[in-house]
Amino acid sequence: MTGPTNNTLGWMLDEVLKVPQARHAILLSADGMLRAFSKDIGRDDAERLAAGLSGVQSISRSTAEFCGTPHTPWRQTLIEFADGYVFLVAAGEGAYLAVSTGEDVDMEAVTYRMHKLVDRLGKELTSPARQDTGSPA
Numbered sequence: 001m002t003g004p005t006n007n008t009l010g011w012m013l014d015e016v017l018k019v020p021q022a023r024h025a026i027l028l029s030a031d032g033m034l035r036a037f038s039k040d041i042g043r044d045d046a047e048r049l050a051a052g053l054s055g056v057q058s059i060s061r062s063t064a065e066f067c068g069t070p071h072t073p074w075r076q077t078l079i080e081f082a083d084g085y086v087f088l089v090a091a092g093e094g095a096y097l098a099v100s101t102g103e104d105v106d107m108e109a110v111t112y113r114m115h116k117l118v119d120r121l122g123k124e125l126t127s128p129a130r131q132d133t134g135s136p137a
Contacts, residue, residue: 009036016113021105026050030094053088053098091118
Protein backbone atom coordinates (compact mmCIF):
# COMPACT_ATOMS: atom_id res chain seq x y z
CA MET A 1 0.00 0.00 0.00
CA THR A 2 1.18 3.50 -0.64
CA GLY A 3 2.19 5.70 2.23
CA PRO A 4 0.36 8.91 3.09
CA THR A 5 2.92 11.05 1.23
CA ASN A 6 3.13 8.83 -1.86
CA ASN A 7 0.39 9.04 -4.52
CA THR A 8 1.54 6.22 -6.78
CA LEU A 9 -2.01 4.85 -7.08
CA GLY A 10 -3.51 8.23 -8.00
CA TRP A 11 -3.45 7.54 -11.72
CA MET A 12 -5.56 4.43 -11.16
CA LEU A 13 -8.18 6.48 -9.33
CA ASP A 14 -8.35 8.76 -12.37
CA GLU A 15 -9.77 5.79 -14.31
CA VAL A 16 -12.98 5.94 -12.24
CA LEU A 17 -13.42 9.56 -13.29
CA LYS A 18 -13.94 8.71 -16.97
CA VAL A 19 -17.69 8.60 -16.29
CA PRO A 20 -19.29 11.95 -17.23
CA GLN A 21 -20.03 14.05 -14.12
CA ALA A 22 -17.49 12.14 -11.95
CA ARG A 23 -15.35 14.73 -10.14
CA HIS A 24 -12.86 13.37 -7.63
CA ALA A 25 -11.69 10.07 -6.16
CA ILE A 26 -9.78 9.30 -2.98
CA LEU A 27 -8.57 6.13 -1.32
CA LEU A 28 -8.51 6.19 2.46
CA SER A 29 -7.86 3.92 5.39
CA ALA A 30 -10.32 3.11 8.18
CA ASP A 31 -8.49 5.49 10.49
CA GLY A 32 -8.88 8.39 8.04
CA MET A 33 -5.44 8.43 6.46
CA LEU A 34 -5.29 9.46 2.82
CA ARG A 35 -3.75 6.73 0.68
CA ALA A 36 -4.23 8.08 -2.86
CA PHE A 37 -6.14 10.80 -4.69
CA SER A 38 -7.15 11.68 -8.24
CA LYS A 39 -5.41 14.42 -10.18
CA ASP A 40 -8.00 17.22 -9.84
CA ILE A 41 -8.13 17.41 -6.05
CA GLY A 42 -5.44 18.93 -3.88
CA ARG A 43 -3.69 16.92 -1.20
CA ASP A 44 -4.96 19.13 1.64
CA ASP A 45 -8.58 18.80 0.54
CA ALA A 46 -8.15 15.07 -0.04
CA GLU A 47 -6.68 14.58 3.45
CA ARG A 48 -9.52 16.54 5.07
CA LEU A 49 -12.14 14.57 3.15
CA ALA A 50 -10.45 11.25 3.95
CA ALA A 51 -10.75 12.02 7.65
CA GLY A 52 -14.44 12.92 7.31
CA LEU A 53 -15.31 9.93 5.12
CA SER A 54 -13.64 7.61 7.59
CA GLY A 55 -16.27 8.73 10.08
CA VAL A 56 -19.03 8.21 7.53
CA GLN A 57 -18.06 4.59 6.93
CA SER A 58 -17.78 4.00 10.67
CA ILE A 59 -21.26 5.38 11.31
CA SER A 60 -22.62 3.42 8.35
CA ARG A 61 -21.18 0.16 9.68
CA SER A 62 -22.64 0.83 13.12
CA THR A 63 -26.18 0.73 11.68
CA ALA A 64 -25.94 -2.83 10.28
CA GLU A 65 -28.64 -4.20 12.56
CA PHE A 66 -31.12 -1.85 10.84
CA CYS A 67 -30.77 -4.14 7.79
CA GLY A 68 -31.12 -7.44 9.60
CA THR A 69 -28.38 -8.34 12.04
CA PRO A 70 -25.57 -6.46 13.77
CA HIS A 71 -23.06 -8.58 11.84
CA THR A 72 -24.28 -7.71 8.34
CA PRO A 73 -21.13 -6.53 6.50
CA TRP A 74 -21.10 -2.93 5.28
CA ARG A 75 -20.38 -2.58 1.57
CA GLN A 76 -21.17 0.96 0.49
CA THR A 77 -22.76 4.27 1.39
CA LEU A 78 -24.29 6.85 -0.92
CA ILE A 79 -24.63 10.46 0.20
CA GLU A 80 -26.84 12.79 -1.83
CA PHE A 81 -26.41 16.57 -2.00
CA ALA A 82 -28.32 19.14 -4.04
CA ASP A 83 -25.44 19.28 -6.56
CA GLY A 84 -24.21 15.70 -6.55
CA TYR A 85 -23.30 12.51 -4.75
CA VAL A 86 -20.51 10.90 -2.77
CA PHE A 87 -20.10 7.16 -3.25
CA LEU A 88 -18.12 5.31 -0.58
CA VAL A 89 -17.28 1.62 -1.00
CA ALA A 90 -15.24 -0.99 0.80
CA ALA A 91 -11.96 -1.54 -1.05
CA GLY A 92 -10.36 -4.28 0.99
CA GLU A 93 -9.68 -4.79 4.65
CA GLY A 94 -9.41 -1.36 6.24
CA ALA A 95 -9.50 0.55 2.93
CA TYR A 96 -12.26 2.59 1.30
CA LEU A 97 -12.72 4.22 -2.09
CA ALA A 98 -14.74 7.44 -2.36
CA VAL A 99 -15.88 9.18 -5.53
CA SER A 100 -17.72 12.50 -5.81
CA THR A 101 -19.98 13.28 -8.76
CA GLY A 102 -22.40 15.80 -10.20
CA GLU A 103 -26.14 15.42 -9.81
CA ASP A 104 -26.76 14.03 -13.34
CA VAL A 105 -24.20 11.22 -13.13
CA ASP A 106 -24.99 7.69 -14.25
CA MET A 107 -24.94 6.13 -10.78
CA GLU A 108 -24.73 2.59 -12.08
CA ALA A 109 -21.71 3.43 -14.25
CA VAL A 110 -19.85 5.03 -11.33
CA THR A 111 -20.56 2.12 -9.00
CA TYR A 112 -19.53 -0.36 -11.69
CA ARG A 113 -16.21 1.44 -12.31
CA MET A 114 -15.53 1.68 -8.58
CA HIS A 115 -16.06 -2.05 -8.05
CA LYS A 116 -13.99 -2.89 -11.13
CA LEU A 117 -11.16 -0.75 -9.78
CA VAL A 118 -11.35 -2.48 -6.40
CA ASP A 119 -11.30 -5.88 -8.14
CA ARG A 120 -8.41 -4.86 -10.38
CA LEU A 121 -6.20 -3.57 -7.63
CA GLY A 122 -7.03 -6.26 -5.08
CA LYS A 123 -4.26 -6.39 -2.52
CA GLU A 124 -2.89 -3.01 -3.61
CA LEU A 125 -5.92 -1.39 -2.00
CA THR A 126 -5.72 -3.33 1.24
CA SER A 127 -4.76 -1.09 4.10
CA PRO A 128 -3.84 -3.13 7.18
CA ALA A 129 -4.15 -1.55 10.61
CA ARG A 130 -1.15 0.58 11.52
CA GLN A 131 1.26 -1.06 13.93
CA ASP A 132 2.29 0.74 17.12
CA THR A 133 5.62 2.30 16.21
CA GLY A 134 6.31 3.79 19.61
CA SER A 135 9.14 2.50 21.72
CA PRO A 136 8.25 0.23 24.66
CA ALA A 137 7.99 2.02 27.98
